[in-house]
Amino acid sequence: xxxxxKQDILKLARLARLRLSDVEVEKYQKELSAxxxxxxxxxxxxxxxxxxxxxxxxxxxxxxxxxxIDYGTSQEDLLKNVPIRDGAxxxxxxxx
Amino acid sequence: xxxxxxxxxxxxxxxxxxxxxxxNVEKALKLIEDxxxxxxxxxxxxxxxxxxxxxxxxxxxxxxxxxxxxxxxFIAKDNFLxxxxxxxxxxxILKGFEAPYQSTAINKLEAEGAIxxxxxxxxxxxxxxxxxxxxxxxxxxxLDKTRVAGGSSGGSAAAVALGLAxxxxxxxxxxxIRQPSSFCGVVGLKPTYGLxxxxxxxxxxxxxxxxxxxxxxxxxxxxxLDVMSGTDPLDSTTIVRxxxxxxxxxxxxxxxxxxxxxYMDEGVDPEVKKVIEEAIQRLxxxxxxxxxxxxxxxxxxxxxxxxxxxxxxxxxxxxxDGQRFGFSDGTAVNLDDSYELSxxxxxxxxxxxxxxxxxxxxxxxxxxxxxxxAQTVRTKLCQEFTSVFEKxxxxxGPVVPEVAFKIGANSEDPLKMYLVDIMTVAxxxxxxxxxxxxxxxxxxxxxxxxxxxxxxxxxxxxxxAKWYEETR
Numbered sequence: 001x002x003x004x005x006k007q008d009i010l011k012l013a014r015l016a017r018l019r020l021s022d023v024e025v026e027k028y029q030k031e032l033s034a035x036x037x038x039x040x041x042x043x044x045x046x047x048x049x050x051x052x053x054x055x056x057x058x059x060x061x062x063x064x065x066x067x068x069i070d071y072g073t074s075q076e077d078l079l080k081n082v083p084i085r086d087g088a089x090x091x092x093x094x095x096x
Numbered sequence: 097x098x099x100x101x102x103x104x105x106x107x108x109x110x111x112x113x114x115x116x117x118x119x120n121v122e123k124a125l126k127l128i129e130d131x132x133x134x135x136x137x138x139x140x141x142x143x144x145x146x147x148x149x150x151x152x153x154x155x156x157x158x159x160x161x162x163x164x165x166x167x168x169x170f171i172a173k174d175n176f177l178x179x180x181x182x183x184x185x186x187x188x189i190l191k192g193f194e195a196p197y198q199s200t201a202i203n204k205l206e207a208e209g210a211i212x213x214x215x216x217x218x219x220x221x222x223x224x225x226x227x228x229x230x231x232x233x234x235x236x237x238x239l240d241k242t243r244v245a246g247g248s249s250g251g252s253a254a255a256v257a258l259g260l261a262x263x264x265x266x267x268x269x270x271x272x273i274r275q276p277s278s279f280c281g282v283v284g285l286k287p288t289y290g291l292x293x294x295x296x297x298x299x300x301x302x303x304x305x306x307x308x309x310x311x312x313x314x315x316x317x318x319x320x321l322d323v324m325s326g327t328d329p330l331d332s333t334t335i336v337r338x339x340x341x342x343x344x345x346x347x348x349x350x351x352x353x354x355x356x357x358x359y360m361d362e363g364v365d366p367e368v369k370k371v372i373e374e375a376i377q378r379l380x381x382x383x384x385x386x387x388x389x390x391x392x393x394x395x396x397x398x399x400x401x402x403x404x405x406x407x408x409x410x411x412x413x414x415x416x417d418g419q420r421f422g423f424s425d426g427t428a429v430n431l432d433d434s435y436e437l438s439x440x441x442x443x444x445x446x447x448x449x450x451x452x453x454x455x456x457x458x459x460x461x462x463x464x465x466x467x468x469x470a471q472t473v474r475t476k477l478c479q480e481f482t483s484v485f486e487k488x489x490x491x492x493g494p495v496v497p498e499v500a501f502k503i504g505a506n507s508e509d510p511l512k513m514y515l516v517d518i519m520t521v522a523x524x525x526x527x528x529x530x531x532x533x534x535x536x537x538x539x540x541x542x543x544x545x546x547x548x549x550x551x552x553x554x555x556x557x558x559x560x561a562k563w564y565e566e567t568r
Contacts, residue, residue: 004456008456009452012452012455012456012459013452015455015459016410016414016439016451016452016455017417017432017435017436017439018436018439018440018443018448018451018452019436019437019439019440020440020448024448028448028449028452031449031510031511032449032452032453032456034510034511035402035449035453035510035511035514036453036456036466038399038402038511038514039399039402039403039466039470040399041396041399042396042399042400042403042469042470042473043465043469045393045396045469045473045476047469047472047473047475047476050472050475050476051472051475052468052471052472052474052475053471053472053474053475053478054303054471055303056289056303056478056525056526056527056551057288057289057290057333057335057527057551059290059332059333059335062332062333064329064332069329071197073196073197077196077197078196080194080196081193081194081196081420081421081422082419082420082421083418083419083420083421083422083423083424084424090419090420092419092431092434093428093429093430093431093433093434094430094431095430095431095432096430
């Protein structure tokens with residue numbers, strides 16, 4: 001299970017929206033296989049009767065009123081880091 | 097280097113007019129400049145810091161009420177959003193990013209009169225244990241420039257060890273406050289999960305990330321925690337803090353301390369082990385009851401960590417898409433191309449590595465075998481911590497099995513680098529507070545002991561740590 005093929009790496013890269021060079025594909029194939037090989041020993045651990053822990057402080061469903069709070073941040077502040085803008089719009093490249 | 101008095105003394109000097117905020121800020125900026133060879137700092141916050149210092153001094157002159165940290169400069173890891181400088185998380189994808197708001201932790205410190213003067217280096221996005229994964233440069237260990245300062249909060253720990261400011265802030269996802277603190281010979285506190293708001297801190301792994309102080313003494317760490325902790329409407333994962341102030345010191349009464357067998361067995365450098373054994377002896381002489389305890393699932397913690405954390409990393413880093421903020425590749429012809437090129441050119445090798453591991457362990461067909469299995473073994477770990485804390489009040493062990501390694505020694509082998517975290521990740525996975533306190537030296541380099549307490553026993557942990565500090 002831990003041996004990843006070149007194809008696996010390319011598939012993962014595509015899922016994660018990363019484009020890799022041939023050198024990177026080869027490097028990650030080796031490294032990711034080694035890392036997955038290391039974590040694989042969890043397979044043999046007996047976890048019968050146990051449920052997963054996703055949260056450790058015991059908080060559940062923290063809710064608040066849906067209200068507007070003014071934090072003094074302007075629209076311009078929020079938009080100043082946008083790479084391509086058209087006024088108050090975030091501009092993106094065409095889809096196709 | 098004793099460039100500064102304790103934080104409380106520094107604040108008292110400014111409040112009384114013996115010293116001024118402006119002098120403190122100028123002193124810190126000069127120290128930062130004079131020590132630039134260590135590359136602990138990414139950006140200084142000069143204009144805003146000087147402006148705030150003037151405001152504070154004017155308040156003091158008018159006799160207005162001032163805060164507990166009045167005029168005290170500090171340095172924040174560069175994954176804290178701050179006004180007055182870029183926030184880069186040491187990554188190319190965030191280079192030039194100017195945060196539109198500031199982290200709650202820094203707002204709370206500022207409300208008490210503290211002044212952020214600089215942003216410290218880290219492994220990009222806090223992925224690493226040596227700052228060698230910084231997209232910009234490697235921080236050098238203040239005690240030996242050929243060695244790493246540790247990581248990921250390496251710049252913060254080096255800054256405090258160099259005395260650039262009285263304290264610094266770090267973040268700890270799997271040891272990133274404690275490990276560099278051990279490597280640089282300073283105090284590093286990882287509080288209980290949820291005790292300090294993470295609003296405005298670049299997210300790495302949301303189920304284990306905590307933020308905390310790096311200082312030269314336990315009482316300084318207690319003061320900073322006291323100011324920063326508590327619930328925050330902007331971070332729904334924050335918990336209600338202890339009613340008592342973290343700053344009140346009461347000597348522990350014959351505390352029961354469990355030495356973690358799994359951490360003292362093989363794989364620990366003999367000189368490091370000797371330092372830890374001396375620390376145990378000191379605590380024993382001071383009246384602590386010492387016993388050796390076993391948490392059989394501890395050797396699995398690192399594997400759990402390197403499944404759970406990359407999974408959360410891959411999710412948290414999906415927001416860097418080149419469209420709304422951060423680096424965007426201008427050559428892309430369509431949107432999909434823009435995502436791929438921006439992310440591929442903006443992320444460094446380690447971020448890509450973790451994103452892909454995370455994507456793999458969360459992908460359909462592998463989710464149960466990796467992610468769900470790891471989270472279930474995490475339950476086992478949590479249960480073992482709960483039951484060991486029925487027998488002892490605290491746990492003790494090394495922070496890292498070795499001293500600061502040479503720059504480049506582990507950088508060719510990512511798995512070897514991950515193994516450096518072997519004694520720190522468990523506290524993050526179960527959410528308990530842990531602290532690294534200087535304990536001695538091995539091969540001429542600092543060694544810290546790690547003290548661990550149950551969740552929300554941060555005050556007890558600080559008291560034990562101070563008690564230990566006093567035995568030295």
